[in-house]
Amino acid sequence: MFDIRNLTISSTNPCLIIYLIDQSGSMADRFGNAEHSKAAELAAAINDVIYEVGLRCIGNGGELKNRFELAVIGYGREGNKVQSAWEGQLYNKWVVSIKNIFDYPLDQENEKPIWVRPYAIGSTPMTRAFENARRLCYDWINWGNHRECHPPIVINITDGEATDAGTNFMPLKNEADQLRRISTNYGNVNIMNIHISSRSGDRLLFPNEIYDAGDRFARLLFDISTPLNENMIRLAQQKGYNIEDNAKGYVFNGNATDLINFLNIGTPQ
Amino acid sequence: MAVKILQLHKRASYEFKYIQDKYAFDAGNLCYAIADGTTQSLNSDIWAEIITKDFVKSPEFDPQALIRKFQQSAQDFRACPFTFSDNPAKASLEREKLKRGATATFIGLRFKDEQNAEIISLGDSNVFIVRQGQNEYFPFSNAADLDNNTHFLNTEKLLSNETEPGFFVTGNIKIQKNDRIILATDALSRLLLRNPECVNELLQIESFKNFEQFCLKYWEAKLLEEDDISALIISHFGSATVKALLPPKGYSFPREEEIEFVPGQQPVFEPNNPYSDYDMQQLLNTISRLSDELRLIKRKASLLETLILLAIGLIVINMGIIVYFRYEMGNLKEMASAGTKGQQAKTEKESSGFDIKGGLEKIKEKITGKDSVEHVKTTVAKPEPKAETKPAKAAGSTPANAPAPTAKTGTAPESPKTGSPVKK
Numbered sequence: 130m131f132d133i134r135n136l137t138i139s140s141t142n143p144c145l146i147i148y149l150i151d152q153s154g155s156m157a158d159r160f161g162n163a164e165h166s167k168a169a170e171l172a173a174a175i176n177d178v179i180y181e182v183g184l185r186c187i188g189n190g191g192e193l194k195n196r197f198e199l200a201v202i203g204y205g206r207e208g209n210k211v212q213s214a215w216e217g218q219l220y221n222k223w224v225v226s227i228k229n230i231f232d233y234p235l236d237q238e239n240e241k242p243i244w245v246r247p248y249a250i251g252s253t254p255m256t257r258a259f260e261n262a263r264r265l266c267y268d269w270i271n272w273g274n275h276r277e278c279h280p281p282i283v284i285n286i287t288d289g290e291a292t293d294a295g296t297n298f299m300p301l302k303n304e305a306d307q308l309r310r311i312s313t314n315y316g317n318v319n320i321m322n323i324h325i326s327s328r329s330g331d332r333l334l335f336p337n338e339i340y341d342a343g344d345r346f347a348r349l350l351f352d353i354s355t356p357l358n359e360n361m362i363r364l365a366q367q368k369g370y371n372i373e374d375n376a377k378g379y380v381f382n383g384n385a386t387d388l389i390n391f392l393n394i395g396t397p398q
Numbered sequence: 399m400a401v402k403i404l405q406l407h408k409r410a411s412y413e414f415k416y417i418q419d420k421y422a423f424d425a426g427n428l429c430y431a432i433a434d435g436t437t438q439s440l441n442s443d444i445w446a447e448i449i450t451k452d453f454v455k456s457p458e459f460d461p462q463a464l465i466r467k468f469q470q471s472a473q474d475f476r477a478c479p480f481t482f483s484d485n486p487a488k489a490s491l492e493r494e495k496l497k498r499g500a501t502a503t504f505i506g507l508r509f510k511d512e513q514n515a516e517i518i519s520l521g522d523s524n525v526f527i528v529r530q531g532q533n534e535y536f537p538f539s540n541a542a543d544l545d546n547n548t549h550f551l552n553t554e555k556l557l558s559n560e561t562e563p564g565f566f567v568t569g570n571i572k573i574q575k576n577d578r579i580i581l582a583t584d585a586l587s588r589l590l591l592r593n594p595e596c597v598n599e600l601l602q603i604e605s606f607k608n609f610e611q612f613c614l615k616y617w618e619a620k621l622l623e624e625d626d627i628s629a630l631i632i633s634h635f636g637s638a639t640v641k642a643l644l645p646p647k648g649y650s651f652p653r654e655e656e657i658e659f660v661p662g663q664q665p666v667f668e669p670n671n672p673y674s675d676y677d678m679q680q681l682l683n684t685i686s687r688l689s690d691e692l693r694l695i696k697r698k699a700s701l702l703e704t705l706i707l708l709a710i711g712l713i714v715i716n717m718g719i720i721v722y723f724r725y726e727m728g729n730l731k732e733m734a735s736a737g738t739k740g741q742q743a744k745t746e747k748e749s750s751g752f753d754i755k756g757g758l759e760k761i762k763e764k765i766t767g768k769d770s771v772e773h774v775k776t777t778v779a780k781p782e783p784k785a786e787t788k789p790a791k792a793a794g795s796t797p798a799n800a801p802a803p804t805a806k807t808g809t810a811p812e813s814p815k816t817g818s819p820v821k822k
Contacts, residue, residue, distance in 0.1 A: 131620040139410040139624055141654055183491050184498075185438050189418055191483060191492055194410070195656060223661045231487045242487035268661045275659075367548055 133315045133358065136279055140194040144279040145224065145269050146182070148175055149258045150214055150245075151287035153205035157249035158288070160325070167288055167325050168247035174286075175201060175214075176243045179230060186227045195226040200265055201244070204258040205251040209293065211258045214245050223265060255291035259283075259304040266311050266318050280316045283308065284378075288325040290346045298349050305353035319358065321378030322350040333381035335365060335372040347381055354379040399428060399509065400637040404600075404609045404629045405644050409617070409651040411626070414644070418443040418502075419583050419628035422450035425638055428509035429454045432630055434523055434583040436501040436550065440492065445475050445500035445553060453506045459516045461563035464506075465556065472553040475500060499554030505581055509573070512635050518568045522547040524587035526580040527571060528597055537567040541591040544584065578633040585625035589616060601631065606643040 138144045156168035163170065179199065186196045200223050203214035215222050218233035234242030266281045294301035311318045324347055333339065339351045354377040357365065365372050407417040418435035420443065431450040435442025452471045458464040480496060482489040503521025510516060517525060519537050522544050527534040538544040549565040573579075578601060582590065590597050596616070603609045616622030 136620075137408075137624045139408070140656065141410050142624065180491070180494075183487075184494060187438075187440065187488075187491050187495055189416065189435065189437060189440065189442050191440060191480075191488075193488060193491075198659060224659050226656075226658060229658070231491065232485065234487045237486060237490075240493075241490055265661050269659060272659050273657065363546070 130312075130316060131314050133279070133360070136315050138196050138279050140196055142274070142278045143196055143198050143226070145198050145200070145266070145275075145281040147200040147202060147262050147265060147281060147283045148178075148214075149202050149204065149255075149262060149283065149285040149287075150175060151205060151253060151255070151285075151289065152203040152214070152248040153251055153253040153289060153292075154249055155253075155289045156247070166247065166249060168249040171286055171325075172243075172245045172247040175245045176238075176241075179244055180241060183227055183231055193228045193231055195228050197227045198224050198269070199227065199230060200224045200262075202258055202261055202265075203248065204254050206248045208251050209254045209257070211254055211261050216244070216246065219244070224269060252292040253287070253289050254293045255285070255287060256293045256301040256304050258285070259301060259308055263304060263308040263311065266308065270311060270313055276313050278313055278315070280313045280318050281311075282319045282321065284321045284323070285350075286323045286325070287350070301349070302353060309353075309355055316358070317355070319361075319378060320353060320355045322354045323380045324350050324382070326382050333379075334370055335376040336379060337373055337375055337377070339379075339381075350381075351377060351379045399425070399632050400634040400639040401425075401430070401641070402631040402633075403640070403642040403644065404603065404627070404631070405642075406610060406613050406627045407645070407651075408625050408627075410624065411651075412653055413650045416443075417626050417628075418446060419626040420446035420450050421581075421628065421630055422447075422454045423630070424454040425640070427454065427457065429457045429506070430508070430581060430630055430632060431457075431504070431506045432523060432581045432583065432628060433505075433551075434503045434521065434626070434628070436503075439499065439501040439552075440495040441475070441478065441480070442500045442502055444478055445471075446502040448475055449502060449504055449551065453504075457506055457508050459506070459508070459518050459568055461518065461566035461568065464518060464566065465561055465563065468551065468561075469556050472499075472556045475553050476557075497554070499552045499557075501550045501552045503584065504551050507579070507581065507632075509635075513573050515571050515573055515579070516568070517571065518566055520566045521550050522584040522587070524582055524584075524591070526582065526587075526590055526597060527573075528578045528580065528601065529574055530576065533594065533597065534571065535591070536569055536571065538587070538591065541588050544587060544591060575635075576633075578631060581630040581632070583626065583628045585623035586627050586629055589622045593621060600629065603643065606645060609643050610645075 136142065150171055152168065156171065157166050159165070160167040160170040179201075182197050182199065183193070186194050188194050201214040202211060202223075204211045206212065206214075213219075213221055213223050215225065217235040219225055219230070219235075222229075230244065231242065235244050235246070237243065262283045266283070269275055269281060270278075291298070291301050305320060309318050309320055326344075326347070335357060336351070339347060356375050357372070357378050361378070362372060362374065362376060365376070401423060403421060405414075405417060405419065405421075407414050411417065418437060419432070420435065421430070421432045423430040431453040433446035433450045435444075435446035439445075448471045449468060452467060453464075456467070458467050480492070482492050503519075503523045505517065505519045505521075505523045505525060507515055507517045507525065517536055519525070522538070524538050524544060525536040527536070538547070551561065555561050580590070580597070580600070586600075590600070599612065603612060613622065613627050617624060
């Protein structure tokens with residue numbers, strides 16, 4: 130393994146970020162005390178973070194550099210299916226370079242491009258979503274010079290319990306385990322989870338441990354999250370989060386700002 | 399002072415004109431500056447150039463005074479024209495980028511005399527004072543501290559008074575006769591802080607070719623970040639030599655073809671496959687289990703088939719025996735009813751050749767497999783009554799010269815369905 134501190138994400142050494150977004154029926158519920166749904170909040174956050182990634186890829190002279198390649202995978206929208214959440218010209222594409230993303234936005238809202246619309250239908254096939262993330266990561270790493278790149282980052286955003294993980298969640302745990310074993314020369318795949326719960330309070334950001342034995346799904350998502358790397362910890366601390374070494378990439382009941390910050394922290398500078 | 403300038407752009411920029419590190423110096427004022435425009439801000443190279451030039455023209459080492467100076471520089475930067483992209487999504491990014499301003503690091507140094515220099519710095523560039531015996535560093539003495547730097551010189555923050563004097567680090571350094579001073583941008587600074595032995599190697603470089611080899615070697619070894627690499631090496635009071643080791647005209651790194659990654663190089667990739675690997679494994683297990691069970695069932699069925707065939711065989715044999723006996727018993731009954739009609743019975747016997755004892759002997763013979771002819775000889779005992787329609791002339795009499803039944807009489811009747819013997 131090489132020292133990740135010496136790695137600069139560039140168009141020759143891009144980074145893959147995979148967002149797994151829950152589009153199941155329960156996402157139609159309100160987001161906290163807000164007027165809009167969790168699905169709307171999630172779609173807005175994803176659009177914002179894509180825009181943020183774009184800002185990091187725009188070169189000194191205004192040219193967009195393919196420093197990042199993004200996948201947005203929705204699960205639950207069509208029955209038990211996992212599918213690319215890109216729409217419009219990018220429909221059915223899985224991994225899209227930032228340059229193409231900005232060439233083909235779905236629409237514009239408030240003078241900003243959008244790519245993803247909110248959906249809240251169906252079940253929660255999270256295990257399959259992780260399986261797809263694993264396949265994508267595997268393919269991506271074994272393609273071109275991607276072994277020389279920053280390890281892919283998988284960010285799962287969900288509000289509920291997986292409907293395809295059985296009672297003991299073993300299939301999901303196995304998938305996550307296989308996923309985090311995949312590596313580039315700079316380290317293993319990072320898995321992060323943001324858990325949007327209908328429970329109010331209990332906000333928990335990047336913990337080292339969780340003690341709430343009452344929510345076994347929170348425990349599961351915490352367990353399958355990987356520790357934040359040095360760079361992410363630094364960024365989180367810069368954004369004012371009180372986190373320690375070995376903090377895990379897990380957020381429970383974060384608000385909209387946390388959601389954006391979380392997604393940004395998951396995006397290496 | 400003798401100045402040696404070493405610069406090489408990052409490979410991803412391809413051409414030297416895109417380098418975002420800038421430097422300036424005023425040999426008369428003994429003033430030097432270096433700035434690293436950040437990749438992620440628009441026109442940061444222009445911003446880096448503005449601040450280095452403005453600084454060496456009239457250097458300031460008081461942070462508050464320098465902020466005021468750079469605020470004017472930021473206004474100049476804002477006045478630079480910018481053409482937005484035709485792509486609305488991209489133009490939106492450019493507007494946002496411009497709103498966020500241009501960002502750079504900065505180090506300014508001036509020799510007050512032969513023994514003293516003053517420095518002001520903001521950001522993650524660094525100064526190395528190379529001295530026989532022990533090197534000195536400013537402001538960062540290790541890479542971790544350099545990485546933890548969070549302050550940069552941003553145009554918009556300057557103009558909105560968000561840049562505080564405390565963000566700057568200032569200092570005075572004592573200079574010795576043979577000291578050499580290196581002003582380096584962040585990537586090179588990290589390399590020199592982590593690998594101090596590289597400092598002397600850097601100082602030995604006297605040509606661009608050597609500098610290129612130095613960068614390529616450490617880039618390939620992953621010890622040097624893929625970034626613009628810049629250093630100003632200052633030495634020798636009394637000398638006014640300026641040596642710029644810069645890429646020659648037309649120098650560029652090869653452009654790498656950008657090929658879009660298409661997932662699914664492996665045939666297993668089928669994102670919409672409704673069955674996951676886990677499901678497929680379960681199915682495989684089920685099929686395998688069914689296959690085992692089927693094999694077992696086949697074995698059992700084969701055994702059962704043999705038993706059934708055996709049973710059917712036995713039943714057929716039994717039925718044959720039963721039919722035979724029924725037929726013979728029917729004959730016996732008929733003969734019994736004829737009872738006393740001896741002569742006729744004799745005649746009938748002769749004609750039919752039936753003998754119950756003989757019949758029994760025949761069966762026995764069949765079962766035991768003994769020679770049939772021998773038994774036939776011994777089975778001629780008494781005449782048997784024969785069911786016949788004609789009355790017997792002398793009941794119970796048996797003619798001595800009655801012919802012995804032939805082997806034919808001991809066999810099963812040829813036409814059991816007739817139910818009656820054939821008259822001669």
